[in-house]
Amino acid sequence: MTWMNMICGHCGHQDDIDSFCSTPIAGALPKNTYQCPNCRMAFVKKLGPPTLMPSGFVMPGAVELVVVQSHL
16 A cells, blocks of 8 residues: 655655665665665765754754665
8 A cells, every 4th residue: 555655856756655664675775775776876865963942943954865886
């Protein structure tokens, strides 16, 4: 059952997020690492530093996607 879809920004392939979290040979990828099952482009999700608002609310940092070497 699909719970969330992901679209590759490189080739436009759309699939369940679970298919972006593992590879056929190496299996599960490290946390916050994703790889397109179609074009094999791999990227890591990095979070910027959080911001503390005057009210005490902590605003999460900006998300940055960094291209990394693909896994088999």
